[in-house]
Amino acid sequence: MAIFNIGKEFSQDPSGRYYTDGPGSGEEFREDYLVPKINQLSENEILEIIIDDEVEAYGSSFISEGFAGAVKYGYFTADFLLNKIKIKYKNPDYSFFEKRIFSHIKKAAYNSAVYRSTKKNNE
Amino acid sequence: MFIQDDYFYAFELVKSCDLLNSVELQDNMIVSITAAIVGAFSAYLFNFFHWRKETKLIKKNELLKSAYNHILEMENISIDYWTVDTASANKNVITKQEIKIKCLIRILIKYPRLFPNSFDKKDFENMVDDLYELCTGGDFESSKRKKCDKTALNISLLCAEIRLNLTKIIFNT
Numbered sequence: 001m002a003i004f005n006i007g008k009e010f011s012q013d014p015s016g017r018y019y020t021d022g023p024g025s026g027e028e029f030r031e032d033y034l035v036p037k038i039n040q041l042s043e044n045e046i047l048e049i050i051i052d053d054e055v056e057a058y059g060s061s062f063i064s065e066g067f068a069g070a071v072k073y074g075y076f077t078a079d080f081l082l083n084k085i086k087i088k089y090k091n092p093d094y095s096f097f098e099k100r101i102f103s104h105i106k107k108a109a110y111n112s113a114v115y116r117s118t119k120k121n122n123e
Numbered sequence: 124m125f126i127q128d129d130y131f132y133a134f135e136l137v138k139s140c141d142l143l144n145s146v147e148l149q150d151n152m153i154v155s156i157t158a159a160i161v162g163a164f165s166a167y168l169f170n171f172f173h174w175r176k177e178t179k180l181i182k183k184n185e186l187l188k189s190a191y192n193h194i195l196e197m198e199n200i201s202i203d204y205w206t207v208d209t210a211s212a213n214k215n216v217i218t219k220q221e222i223k224i225k226c227l228i229r230i231l232i233k234y235p236r237l238f239p240n241s242f243d244k245k246d247f248e249n250m251v252d253d254l255y256e257l258c259t260g261g262d263f264e265s266s267k268r269k270k271c272d273k274t275a276l277n278i279s280l281l282c283a284e285i286r287l288n289l290t291k292i293i294f295n296t
Contacts, residue, residue, distance in 0.1 A: 015221070016264040057225040059259035096232040100255065 002047045004037055007054030014058055017065040018118040026065025027118060034066060035075050038084050051097055052089035058097050060104075068104035074111030081105055183239055184293055190234050190247075191289045194254075197227045198282035201258045205275040209268040224258050242292065250285050257281065 006014060010033055011024030018027045037047055051058070071078045082105055087098040204220040231251050235244040257278050262268035 016266075017262060018265065018267075020267065021265045057229050059221075059225065059263045060256050061260055061263040061265065064260065092236070093229060093232055096255075100252070103252075 002037060002041060002045060003050065004033065004047055005050040005053050007050070007052075009033070012054045014055060014062050014066070016059075017061045020118045026062040026069065029062070029066040030069045030075075031117065035070055038070075038076065038081070041084060046086050047084055048086045048088050050088045051101075052091045052094040058100075060100065063097070063101055064104050067101050068108035069115075071105060071108035071110050072113050073115035077110050078105050078108055186234075186237055187289050187293050190231070191286055191293075193227060193230050194282050194285050194289070197224070197231065197254065197258065198279055200224055200227070201278045201282075202275045204258075205271050205278065208270045209262075209266055221264050224263075228255055228259065246288070247285070250281065250288075254278070254281055254285070 004010075006029075010029055014024045014026075014029060016022055016025040018025055041047060067081075070076050070081055076084070082102065087101060089095070089098065200220055200223050204217070204224065207217075209217055228251075231254070234251075235248050238244055238247070257274060261271065261274065
């Protein structure tokens with residue numbers, strides 16, 4: 001089982017939607033962390049994502065872009081993604097964010113948009 | 124004269140003692156004392172449960188009022204946030220509003236665990252879910268966020284509905 005600690009390995013203040021919004025955006029999370037880490041997993045392996053370590057809160061825009069974006073841009077189907085990740089937290093408040101993450105993933109339409117990186121547009 | 128008075132007093136005293144010794148009086152006294160103890164204990168129990176219930180009610184109302192105020196605060200900050208473009212606003216003000224909105228979400232999601240079991244927690248949770256999506260969805264925390272009066276209106280409507288529900292509960296308890 002692979003473990004990914006958002007607060008320690010990605011950002012203590014995950015915020016915003018696109019690369020252009022600054023470091024710690026949902027797009028950066030998806031493109032540079034979530035998708036590569038899931039692609040590296042073996043067939044029966046699961047990615048455990050720790051969401052409450054040094055992170056105070058997540059906006060819906062971040063969750064939508066970071067998690068649901070992986071389905072929307074056709075990287076994974078919703079079922080595949082839901083089976084490959086496990087959200088971990090110690091603080092019971094974070095069950096709210098877990099539910100929002102799963103809700104966004106379930107609602108996302110698979111491969112319904114073409115991804116254009118805002119990082120490339122900026123360069 | 125004195126001897127007569129003393130004699131009378133002594134006679135009355137002996138009579139009283141006789142009365143005291145009588146079984147009937149003893150029974151009456153036991154009944155009276157028992158009744159007094161039971162009465163006092165009942166009054167104590169009534170007071171105890173009455174004030175316990177009263178304190179519980181006061182605490183419950185304080186909690187609902189606190190939730191009401193946090194919803195009101197969320198409404199005011201979110202409306203200010205969603206009625207101005209990020210690009211045209213003071214960056215510090217926008218950052219403070221974003222921090223405050225996320226902080227209020229953290230507070231609001233705690234309430235269902237604090238509410239008493241008689242309260243419809245699911246309804247409140249669903250409304251906070253919707254409020255979260257409205258307040259922090261779209262281009263929240265994005266440098267390109269445009270003002271959106273429709274989002275502000277929907278936030279205001281939802282907050283008003285939540286506050287109305289909380290008020291109903293406060294007045295029904």
